Amino acid sequence: xxxVRVAFQGARGAFSEQASRQLVAGRPVEFKPCEKFFEVFExxxxxxxxxxxxxIENTLxxxxxxxxxxxxxxxxxxxxxxxxxxxxxxxxxxDASRAGIERAISHPVALAQCLDFFRRNPGISAESHxxxxxxxxxxxxxxxxxxxxxxxxxxxxxxxxxxLEHSIEDDPENYTRFFLLGPREGRNACSxxxxxxxxxxxxxxxxxxxxxxxxxxxxxxxxxxxxxxxPLKGRPFEYRFYVDITAAPEQExxxxxxxxxxxxxxxxxxxxxxxxxxxxxxxx
Amino acid sequence: xxxVRVAFQGARGAFSEQASRQLVAGRPVEFKPCEKFFEVFExxxxxxxxxxxxxIENTLxxxxxxxxxxxxxxxxxxxxxxxxxxxxxxxxxxDASRAGIERAISHPVALAQCLDFFRRNPGISAESHxxxxxxxxxxxxxxxxxxxxxxxxxxxxxxxxxxLEHSIEDDPENYTRFFLLGPREGRNACSxxxxxxxxxxxxxxxxxxxxxxxxxxxxxxxxxxxxxxxPLKGRPFEYRFYVDITAAPEQExxxxxxxxxxxxxxxxxxxxxxxxxxxxxxxx
Numbered sequence: 001x002x003x004v005r006v007a008f009q010g011a012r013g014a015f016s017e018q019a020s021r022q023l024v025a026g027r028p029v030e031f032k033p034c035e036k037f038f039e040v041f042e043x044x045x046x047x048x049x050x051x052x053x054x055x056i057e058n059t060l061x062x063x064x065x066x067x068x069x070x071x072x073x074x075x076x077x078x079x080x081x082x083x084x085x086x087x088x089x090x091x092x093x094x095d096a097s098r099a100g101i102e103r104a105i106s107h108p109v110a111l112a113q114c115l116d117f118f119r120r121n122p123g124i125s126a127e128s129h130x131x132x133x134x135x136x137x138x139x140x141x142x143x144x145x146x147x148x149x150x151x152x153x154x155x156x157x158x159x160x161x162x163x164l165e166h167s168i169e170d171d172p173e174n175y176t177r178f179f180l181l182g183p184r185e186g187r188n189a190c191s192x193x194x195x196x197x198x199x200x201x202x203x204x205x206x207x208x209x210x211x212x213x214x215x216x217x218x219x220x221x222x223x224x225x226x227x228x229x230x231p232l233k234g235r236p237f238e239y240r241f242y243v244d245i246t247a248a249p250e251q252e253x254x255x256x257x258x259x260x261x262x263x264x265x266x267x268x269x270x271x272x273x274x275x276x277x278x279x280x281x282x283x284x
Numbered sequence: 285x286x287x288v289r290v291a292f293q294g295a296r297g298a299f300s301e302q303a304s305r306q307l308v309a310g311r312p313v314e315f316k317p318c319e320k321f322f323e324v325f326e327x328x329x330x331x332x333x334x335x336x337x338x339x340i341e342n343t344l345x346x347x348x349x350x351x352x353x354x355x356x357x358x359x360x361x362x363x364x365x366x367x368x369x370x371x372x373x374x375x376x377x378x379d380a381s382r383a384g385i386e387r388a389i390s391h392p393v394a395l396a397q398c399l400d401f402f403r404r405n406p407g408i409s410a411e412s413h414x415x416x417x418x419x420x421x422x423x424x425x426x427x428x429x430x431x432x433x434x435x436x437x438x439x440x441x442x443x444x445x446x447x448l449e450h451s452i453e454d455d456p457e458n459y460t461r462f463f464l465l466g467p468r469e470g471r472n473a474c475s476x477x478x479x480x481x482x483x484x485x486x487x488x489x490x491x492x493x494x495x496x497x498x499x500x501x502x503x504x505x506x507x508x509x510x511x512x513x514x515p516l517k518g519r520p521f522e523y524r525f526y527v528d529i530t531a532a533p534e535q536e537x538x539x540x541x542x543x544x545x546x547x548x549x550x551x552x553x554x555x556x557x558x559x560x561x562x563x564x565x566x567x568x
Contacts, residue, residue: 208502
């Protein structure tokens with residue numbers, strides 16, 4: 001079976017790698033870690049990867065707005081979504097002991113999600129690092145038994161490090177939603193059953209414009225699961241809207257809704273239509 | 285006349301200071317610069333400032349999501365809005381010459397808004413600094429004639445520095461909208477004429493929930509000028525919505541709309557009602 005080359009942002013062991021494994025399950029994967037989000041999109045565009053995986057929203061932090069902008073700019077096709085439960089662990093060198101840890105490094109967002117842990121453990125100071133997966137790499141390279149990383153269990157596995165304390169994050173309801181992206185090669189075959197579709201549009205400049213646009217879905221009982229607005233460059237204080245709906249363009253009601261929406265918008269594009277994923281349960 | 289103590293984020297000469305001058309025009313001001321946005325809100329809450337001024341959205345970057353969260357958490361009252369045109373200048377020591385500049389420092393967002401300038405001037409390298417106003421302060425302290433800052437003309441004035449090149453930003457349509465905040469001491473007296481009101485609400489979990497909520501305004505011809513969604517903590521993939529409408533709660537149609545909206549929401553709060561500001565023109 002051919003290897004799928006998957007681009008994602010972060011070092012090996014990042015949460016994006018975990019999402020990639022979920023999204024291309026059952027096929028051998030060659031990972032293409034990138035430093036920046038735009039590089040992920042460009043790696044896919046340039047054909048150096050077959051797929052890209054990017055985070056689009058987190059339940060604590062909200063949307064990854066930069067990636068919404070890239071979705072329109074690079075215009076890949078959204079082929080799927082998945083949810084990763086973000087579990088942070090205190091990870092050390094295999095020779096380290098929990099009691100000997102004095103400093104913990106990780107991406108500042110990961111550290112900010114473990115504030116209670118650091119309050120309960122004033123003997124461990126938190127220090128910013130460029131990446132969660134990369135912090136485990138650094139811990140292993142330095143072989144400093146007083147240094148730990150805050151990262152996923154996948155990162156511990158990847159670098160051969162040891163989990164010293166599991167699940168140190170403040171809020172267990174911490175999930176990130178990821179998109180699987182591919183080149184735009186014409187529409188996917190539509191699978192049967194429930195589908196989700198992501199769209200972007202710019203309303204016409206009329207009163208109640210957004211309300212009218214949402215009516216295209218509401219009047220057909222098509223649910224809206226997400227709406228996000230982003231500024232329109234060169235048109236101060238006007239916006240484009242990204243919405244996710246639970247329907248597929250191939251379904252008649254949805255096709256009617258999209259035709260209706262196109263009457264009400266200046267611009268409209270389908271970003272992709274895919275099988276909805278479910279949110280993993282928090283283990284008891 | 286009593287001095288107004290105004291808290292804002294950034295060093296003296298920041299764009300927030302310029303917004304503060306516009307928002308409390310005609311009264312003597314004592315500025316309270318803060319390092320972080322949450323400190324601005326806490327300075328106001330603790331009574332160490334009479335007013336706070338925070339950016340809420342920028343035409344190139346979109347909303348300042350952190351401040352939307354703080355508006356609900358600290359729940360001050362929005363008393364006004366203003367727009368600042370973001371003009372970046374190359375600023376040096378009074379003894380420096382434009383030709384002698386080799387490095388320019390500023391906040392990374394400001395540098396990113398001057399990419400064309402740095403492409404046209406490969407002899408000047410761009411380096412990140414903590415703040416736009418603070419970069420001018422640093423240039424003056426170091427008295428290094430090869431070093432420049434990228435910041436507002438107000439920052440140049442404040443630190444006694446010289447503008448070596450005016451308006452080096454890529455996109456002249458670069459505006460930031462700011463809110464003037466005060467303690468919640470009961471509603472403002474409603475001025476006559478056009479008003480704007482900012483609200484936050486959580487929809488009931490029914491189909492077409494957002495569409496129904498927007499109908500409260502659309503059916504009464506009340507315009508929506510902004511909508512922003514933020515995640516609800518502890519309720520994965522549910523959202524609260526922030527909207528701005530052009531109406532005041534004291535006006536009958538608006539009062540009806542708000543009563544209608546309260547039937548459709550789990551939670552609703554008025555963040556403030558204020559006179560709308562106009563967007564400054566780009567000078568020819």
